[in-house]
Structure formats: structure tokens, C-alpha cells
Amino acid sequence: MINKIGFRGYVSSSPIDGSVIPQSLQNLKIRDYAKSKNITFKLSITEYNFKKKYFALNSLKKQINTFEGIIFFSIYQLPINKKIRIIYLKFFLTKNKHLYFALEDIVLKKIKDIEDIEIIYFISENSKKNYKLKI
């Protein structure tokens, strides 16, 4: 019998929005977030550090009937390419899986919720500037 109860965690081994975050800290945040939302956290799956490849996300697609949803550490773990990102999000949402993003405290439950994330991606991409304080 397959246990469907609970949410899978999703952590990354490559930088997230430019910062390397130890997986133990990503898991800590996900666990704490799940507790605050009163949802059951199951084991996390780790995304490999392959560029533009999403082996772990694809595994979750195949295991779709074994969990209620996914708790990502951050929205910036999602594919950078907008079209690919939306394909993944739509896939899980059409299967009635709720998607949580712990760092940003964002929840996607319906297709129309995707816009919340897309706005943030768009602003983030269009307001980048690298500089250091000079004294």
C-alpha cells in the first residue's frame, strides 16, 4: 500500500539565486515551515547540480501518487526558463498537488496562482545590479 499522506521536501545541491545554501539548512527551513503550516513533511529529495536538468523534479512527477504536494526551499529552485518552469508548475497543480515555497512563504494551489511567482521572477530579473560599497 502506498502512503499518500505528507509533503515531499525539495532541496538543491547547486546555488539558489546566486547563494550556496547547505542542504541541512534548506531542510531545517522546510521542516520548520511545514510545522508552522501544520502540514506533514516527508523526506526531501535532492536536485543534482546538473545545469538545466531537473532529474529530481522528474522523479517527483513519476511518484505523483505518493504525496500531497511539494515543499520547495525557494522559488529560485525552479527552472530559470519561464516556459519550462510553467510546464512543471502546471503539471503538479493539475494533479491537485499543492506547492509550498518555504523561504518566500508562498503557496500555489491553483493554476492562476502561478502569476504570483511569475511577477516575482520578472521583477527579480529586471532589477539586478551588482556593486559593492566604496568607502
Next chain:
Amino acid sequence: MKFNNKIENKIQNKFLKNGYYIFDIKKKKKLNYIKKEVTKYTLEWLQKKKIKVKLNSKILDNVHKFVQISELNDLRIYIYNKINQKKYFQKLYYELGKEYINIICGNELAMQKKCNLSIQLPKDNSSLLPLHSDVWSGDSEFELVFWLPLVDVYRTKSMFILSPKENEKYFKKIKKLNSIDEVYNKVKKKLKWLKLDYGQGLLFTQNLMHGNIENKESSTRFSFNCRFKAIFSPYRDKKIGSFFNPITIKPITIIGMNYNFLDDK
């Protein structure tokens, strides 16, 4: 500024000259509601600790009579969590300063997700924010702070700020100094202590050195602070999504965001 009206010009010029702007809050009912909520949570916390207090309008000013310094952070976090969990709070807070935030910062905005609460008891040096500029620790230089006292503030019960002119002068000297105490001693005679009555709000740029010292007055300060920025201005460590939330996205931004050029992959 070219297309401003006289009032906008006056506000903007004052802000550029001083680095801050103090205004009277017009939506007094909304402000009173926030104060009432904070008072309610304070009383709730005191009740949990089995501390009996007679309800009066000066409860926040007098909270030091009931709270030990060692328990202050517990109270602060209790109120902070309670009020920030309320869906209406962020909107209410923005509305109190909206008119002036729009003039100084813009009207397509990102807002800090959770408003910070500061409680400064008399003679308490455990929760001070010594002289600093938030830009030194990862905030964007494009952020505007909306500081909202829930009690009258003056002298050491308030906060200080350095003028843009003095800030520029002393910031250059920082490389010759080695600690914040040394910086503070250099600038302390130049600091401006801000006086605000309950019912007034303060907008300031956190690029300027500012902070507080031990509250040497006889009553407690309760104040909120929250950051706003033009949505497409550069972000630093405080990111959109985790720290900031878009609050006033305009339709043309949504349309532009979803436009696909022919050569888009």
C-alpha cells in the same frame, strides 16, 4: 522635479535636504486601530504571565512598569507575530503613509513582508540599534523606511539621524576608524533627534547613519518600521519574494511581463 505640483516639490525638496520627512497621519481611525490591536496583544501577553494591569490609554507608555527587561523580547516577538499574521495589517500600514510614500518613492511598490516592532524601555540597553546605515548590512540604497511611533517620542525615547551633508562628510572618514563607537563619537554632536507626536509618521532613507541610544526618558517607546521600494529598483540581500512583496503592481506591468516577442525561444 519637472512635472510635480507645488506640494510634491516641497515634500521632495525637504526630503532631499534632510533625508527624512515627518507628516501628520490623516487616517487617524486606522492608526488608532493598529494601536488598539498592539495594546490588546500586550494585555494578552501580560495576562498569560499572570500580571494584572488596569487598562488605560497610556498602557504602552507605561509597559516598563510591568515587564522585566529579560522578558521584553518575548513580548516583542509575541506582538510582532500576532500583528503580522493579520492579513489586513500590511495594507493598513501602507495606507497610513501612502500619500507621502507615493510622492517620495513611487506608486508601483514592493513592501517589506513583515513590519518590525521596536520596544524601548527606559534604562534598557539590551535592545538598542546603535548608529548604523542599513545599506552597510545588505539593504538596497533604494529603500524608504516608514517609521511609525505608537506613543509620543522625543529625545532619547526617539531615534537620531545624520543629515545627508554630514553623512557624506563622515562616511568618507570611516576608513580611518575601527568601530561604531568611534564613528558615533565623531558624529554625535551633529545628530538630529527626531520629535514626533502620536499621530505622526516618519519617512527616511536608511542610507543615512541613524540609530538610538539607551532611553533616558521616563516612558516606553513602541514603534514600527517597514521598508518600501520602487518595484524595479535594484535589490541587494533583501530579495523580492522572501523579504519584499509586490503590493501595487500595475496592469501594464502584467501585460508587458506576459508579452512574447516573435524571436522569444
